[in-house]
Amino acid sequence: MTTLAPVRTRTRVGLPVLLLGTAVLYLWGLGASGWANAYYSAAAQAGAMDWQALLFGSTDPANSITIDKTPASVWVMGLSARLFGVSSWSILVPQALMGVAAVWLLYAAVRRVAGEAAGLLAGVVLALTPVAVLMFRFNNPDALLVLLLVAGAYAVTRATETASWRWLALAGVCVGFAFLTKMLQAFLVLPAFGAAYLLAAPTALRSRLAHLAAAAGAVVVSGGWWILLVELWPGERPYIGGSQQDSVLELTVGYNGLGRLTGEEVGSVGPGSWGRTGWWRLLGDEMGGQVAWLLPAAVVLGTAAVWLTRGQPRTDPTRAALVLWGGWLLVTALVFSYMNGIIHAYYTVALVPAIGALVGVGAMSLWRSRFDPLAGAVLAGAVAISSILAYVLLTDTALRILVLVGGLAAAALLLPTDLPDRARKGVAGLAAVMVLLGPASWSVATAATPHTGAIPAAGPATAGPGSGGPGGTAGPGGGMGGLLDAPTPGAELVALLRDDDGYTWAAATVGSNNAAGYQLAGGAAVMAVGGFNGTDPSPTLTEFQALVHSGRIHYFIGDAGMSSTSSGGSDAGAQIADWVAQTYPAATVDGVTVYDLGA
Template sequence: MATTVLDRTAPTGGAPRRAPWRSPVGRPAYARPALLVIAVLAAVLYAWGINHSHYHTFYANAVRSMTQSWQAFFYGSFDPGNSITLDKLPGFLWPQALSAQIFGFHPWALTLPQVMEGVASLLVLYRVVRRWAGDNAALIASVAFLLTPVAVGLFRTAVEDPLFTLCVLLAAEATQRAAEAGRLRPLVMAGVWVGVGFQSKMLEAWVVLPALAAVYLLSAPVPLRKRLVRLGISTAVMVAVSASWMVVAALTPAKDRPYVDGTTNNSAFSMVVGYNFLNRFSSLGISAASTGSISATRGGGGHGGGQEADRGGASHGVRAGAGHPSVPSHGGRPGGFGGGGDRGQDGWSKMFGPSLASQTGWLYPLAAVAVVCGLLWRRGRPRTDRIRAGFVLWGTWLTTYFLVFSAGSVGGHTYYMGVIAVPLAALAGGGLSLLWGAYRAGGRRGWVLPGAVAATVAWGAYLAAEFPSFLPWLVPAMGALALIAVVLLVLARPGGTRRGGRVALAGLGASLAAVLLAPGAWAVQVFNPTYGSSGMGTVGPTGTHRSGHGAAMSPGSGHLKDGFGDSSGQLTSEQRKLLAFATAHQGSAEYVFATNGWNGASPYILATGAHVLPLGGFSGQVPFPTAVRFRKLVEAGKVRYVLLGQTHGMAGMFGGGTGRGTTPATRITDWVRHACARVPASAYDGAQPPTTAPARASRAAQTLYRCGPGR
């Protein structure tokens, strides 16, 4: 009968201190050097070209604002005047803001923290898998994670998921230590790490809880009652850390903090629970309108509306808003739990569709086989069996996130899949180690390895064939390697001669090459400017597959398109002249000017940190400031100039606001056009009126108005 015990090597106590690049005594000599090579390669892939990167515009505006005051830093204010927050918790931007404080405000300075978080994530993954399944399994898992396209794209993108991924990995590592030793302290630390992950990605961090709880409950070597009590303590700590920012925001008077975007009632809890969670499941008939958030199923819904906004209105203004003509064709939005949009990536089958599976799902068959075999072959073992606990951890992790993403809306946000890449890589390493042990032991179980390799390569070939114009040699190469691997494994005769052992090792090497060739070929496209990573974490081609879903990425577009607008951080000549004029005539006004949309404010905040007041929130539906409140700001002299531009709006994805005057932002716009004096462009650019139609259209796209006394 085949044995399924994984190789587990542990360092011996009292070993002499060795050079950091050499493996500890009792572990394979190649383990530490190989890990260091993998980590260096990860740093190269994640950091390649970041000196030429662009801003992820929506978030970069907030980072710029956060570098100008500690209040803006804590609350994650979109604008330097602390008028309104981002529409999510600011924790993921804190490392970026600190980096910008240290190195200056540059695109690469905002990307650098994600690179560091990526390398750290890979090292933590190695540590967890090594303690579970041994050094060889950990090295395979690290390579698999390194060569997963979405991981490469994720850790070079200035979004929430890099820090979130690192936090849940650290939580898993702490839970593993708690389950092995039955100690409370590491279990409490697991709760802390989940809470920190919550500050980055909100309720998505809690999706990992079933996996962590299952491992501790099933395998910790302490009585059940003590396990339950300790889990309760860890949960309490996790909730406290998770809710800390929201509690502070709730206890701070509204006049002393920025308005919370995404809500009709200025509540952080509404933003987290309604706007960023329930909204993502609107396809299931769930509405967030009753939570006081902007609802995806009933635009501008919620209770209180403008009255709540006026009641909570500080002397500050507002924040960004009405969308941008450069919003990607999938209609997605930055961050949150999910995004609305791409019909091609909606539904329960989207995780198997080419757009998402090509970024993260190459190892689906191998992971599935690993979980099934790991649980079945370890049945009957003691409850504290570490090997089975590892399969429970990664299998539950993969299943829960898989189901949540399948039920929710993710749009074109491929970087969401980074948290799926983690268990897939771990199961690839632990699974291959398990199957290899069964293969070498002989018997019927030994044939699962070549079968799993064949199935995984066949699935990978199917995905690669969906992009026939991209690397056309890939499918034949995969097929050839798989054939060689299977033939060698068959010829090696499990349990046979020494020569057969060498052939089997060659078969294993060919298997690894066959399985990882396709994802690796996609991952290395970060070196290719045509297929480099985008602001949505995509690496390689999109929009060219046979099913036709997805948004095509043209050469060099990347962050420019998926970052929601011009991400160069430079003002045009006309914008510089407009800003200089408004600044020169600002007087005692609190804001240089107000504008009807976050995209209208974005260039000025990004380039200069100007105090620009944006209206309507990210969706354009946020009732702050109300029309009444805005007029009071004008009468008090806090706002003197208003820049109105063409706004395409994000209201469509929130289900309302299609008519004129249906939101506070549009009511303000109507009032400005009727009550304020239009400033001719010649007053600030000194140029002759444009003579061509495109130039006239460009100038007409934005109009400056002067409001208030003495206009």
């Protein structure tokens, strides 16, 4: 009984402290970011006002056009806004709570195969990686995506223990709803999920294959019902944003599918805009500070832990976990490193659960063999690599020197095999502090910095774009927004938008971010002509003219900052803007050009 007491104490104390600390970090000062990504906030506002807008993920309550993703994340935010009112907190708090839940599920999954300490270490790594702090304090779909994928990995872990087809089917449901959150990116974990179960589930090969087939069916049903509903919808529905043919299948396979790999995304800002590809991309200036802190350590520790499982039975749970999380990391990292289409640094949040799990499982596997010189050398190497990388990524001179010197000292002290075990445990604690101090400092800085716009980035406010510092952080101001930022309209323009007069749309403007800023301020439907990039054929000039002549659109707000159609997208938005300018007199309201289409 006495030998179990310390473990139980850690269980009672460690997990609550981890979850409470994560909640404080993710909720602290959350309202400072305002609407965060106004594009998704406007969709949540629309969903709170109209049930059909919620179902389809429309950007306005009059259902002109949808977001350019599947809408599961909007469902969560829209329901929250319906319950608690449309506000920054009602939209952002669900993401923060998703982060706490993801940390708990990762802890639970790792603990089942590697013990309490490994689970806590994995959870801490997830909680303190800067890009995770960023995205769990933001309203992009990535927060829900990560939660669902971690839930799927937990279900696979449970399924692999007892060859449970029910747990495996639940994993399939999680991936299916992850698809409804961010489309094909959700499927990057499927090879790892399938390989882990096929390798280690304690049942015959035929049964394992049958269970995997059932899980694949669960993925199709849970992710495909919405696609089928959209394609077969009998009446009017909003245009599918991001597509050129009003097709969710086109959006899935093209703009958000193969186009992300090849760079041939019709209607995007054009090829060649996303930087050089290669294995170094995740360690470079743009993405390194977001996610790379413990990425090399995860690879080293995970590989070494696999070596330690040699000779174990096929059903060894540790090896199964390493296949699951290692496969997740490998496939996702390769895709992110070599994709030629749209990619932003915050996408790397999808790597963080796998990094945390591999660090937790790998470190504890090697720690149990710590008196083996080779195991000690690998642990020391992982600490040294992480310390050197932190020195490169950090911008604070004093902190980077502390992390480098402290980390290298801890790595050196892990090498001697004759060090007393009590001292060795103290060194291990020092090593953990040193390797986590860098990402923790960036995480605190991230939480202390408001983030708005379409392309946020984690890190201290002093870090420039080349060092992975915050991006998309807008200050006060008015006037037009643009492709990536929403406008902050003045009081006179807001008053115009709130003067309903029975119009279906209070206004129309080119680009979803422009429309989002006006809609959130005015509380009335604003049509996003051309969708996010302004290059979707929604509506066409003829359709827009018909809506104007039937008295359904009150104002048109002049466009600015929209992308070109060099990637083959529609120029309907530009045609509409030209027609309005040639047909209606212009007025200036709060520095913005406004056309009264009802004059």
